[in-house]
Amino acid sequence: MSKTKISVVVPIYNEAESIQELYKRLTATLTQISPTYELLFIDDGSTDNSLGLLKDLKNSDKNVRIIKFTRNFGQQSAVLAGFRHCKGDIIVQLDADLQNPPEEIPKLIEKLNEGFDLVSGIRKKRQDSFLRKICSSFLIFLISKLMGKKIDLDISSFRVMNRGVVKKINECKDKSRFLSALVSWLGVSSAQVEVEHAK
Numbered sequence: 001m002s003k004t005k006i007s008v009v010v011p012i013y014n015e016a017e018s019i020q021e022l023y024k025r026l027t028a029t030l031t032q033i034s035p036t037y038e039l040l041f042i043d044d045g046s047t048d049n050s051l052g053l054l055k056d057l058k059n060s061d062k063n064v065r066i067i068k069f070t071r072n073f074g075q076q077s078a079v080l081a082g083f084r085h086c087k088g089d090i091i092v093q094l095d096a097d098l099q100n101p102p103e104e105i106p107k108l109i110e111k112l113n114e115g116f117d118l119v120s121g122i123r124k125k126r127q128d129s130f131l132r133k134i135c136s137s138f139l140i141f142l143i144s145k146l147m148g149k150k151i152d153l154d155i156s157s158f159r160v161m162n163r164g165v166v167k168k169i170n171e172c173k174d175k176s177r178f179l180s181a182l183v184s185w186l187g188v189s190s191a192q193v194e195v196e197h198a199k
């Protein structure tokens, strides 16, 4: 078990249905790999009971932190706020809807510890609708052409980074609204790991 502090950054928009299971699975995974970690949830103006559930978790667990937005600003803004406020040496970004299995965090961190600055999850069996996949692939294709940098069409928002990468993202004034492109543009040493993708 390493002493490195891990921060898990999770954007939350109307995720009342998954928050408790997500918390249980994240806690079960993180207690196995690090004695010090934080779960940083960013409530992006949810209109369901997400914030209430997060507050209950925070009251019973000192590892839980919350950032609350006044309204819905979108996933990328929520994640970027998380990056600005997280305190860990290793930062994990994952979605709250359990499409990214928390149990795969150790696999990504293991790869990072081989000496990479950033490890991205690649969804080989992506469980989204045909239309969603086509639109997403087209957007990534377009952005990678404009940037002149290759981005894997199966790249996901499930990734782990060291503190240096998050520092670079935080210092970036002209922030892309599309983090997969921004992290690729930074040119840090990166690797990819195949991850499961739930429906």
Ligand code: UDP
Pocket: 010, 011, 012, 013, 014, 015, 044, 072, 073, 074, 075, 078, 094, 095, 096, 097, 099
């Ligand atoms: N999310 C957010 N703000 C939004 C929309 C989504 O913070 O306006 C969060 C959401 O709660 C989830 C993550 O961003 O944790 C990904 O959202 P979603 O599952 O809707 O995206 P997709 O799976 O389609 O990429």
Ligand code: MG
Pocket: 095, 097, 099
């Ligand atoms: Mg999703």
